[in-house]
Amino acid sequence: MPGKAHDDIQRGHAKVRAAAEQLLALLDTRQLADMTELARARWSFASELIQSLTFKERYLYGHFERNSTPAIKDKFAASIAAMEQCFVAYRDHMQRWPTEITATSWPDYTRSAQTVVRAFLARIDHEERHLLPIAREMGALTVSSATPARNWARQAFDIKGRIGL
Template sequence: MIERMLADHARLRACADCLEALLVSADVPDPESLAAARWALGSTMMQHLALEERHLYAALRDDPRAHVRRIAEAFQDDLVTSFGPYADHAKSWTPERVSGEWDTYRTQTLDLLQTMRARMTREETELYPLVERNGIDTRHSGLPGRNWTREAFAIKERIGGR
């Protein structure tokens, strides 16, 4: 399952790169292209977070070792504090607002992409190796704590994704 999560990270980075390519211009890009790039990132992220929660965090929460549970809890708490601003950002930036406040949108989005990339790097260098070193089985699915589908569609509705 770690391989799948790493593959998801590669897809997320590719989506972030596509969105970032649109953000480098001082001019507002084609609204359809921007919406498609935003939705590609958002939907890929939601799918990944749902997978991570059901397989990775469920297994870590159930681990009998206190140090594993503490590390998992810290990562999960960090996810909540970093995902909230992303979701709020995605929902508050409608196509109309993006075109009217392009420079602000660009700056905020680039910051969020940097935060997302840093988070993935931390997972890859700290969390995933912990799972592998400790032989934690992430193949089985646990119960989700959040409705990622609802989050995804709330974001899609606001950004105009297809």
């Protein structure tokens, strides 16, 4: 997977990691974080995550669902299913924890948030170790003209509203 798509996926992962680290730093304290700073960090993570997933849907996930051997399709399908499970858990977390409630149960909120953020970081690490090398071997990725199988961005406005921005 040489070229721009590979570089863009790597840059997207780096942005998700940076936003995750910023959010995790705010969560790694017994004291309540500044709510404005927390809201910004939550949206930064959500925004970078959704952008990364949307890009990968067009260039990586869809490509391998349509253009690979059955064994590779199975490997990608399992990984995509795990990413979808992470996203459902994140969406559910965001529904349970709008900004105005995070302050009322800070320890519970921080545990929940840390769990979902770290799950995404683990999935990104998995993709880089196991999927991107396969993609590199198969050659350049091109954007799919097919309708994406998943609409990762559909939840963005609800998530942003729950954050309070």
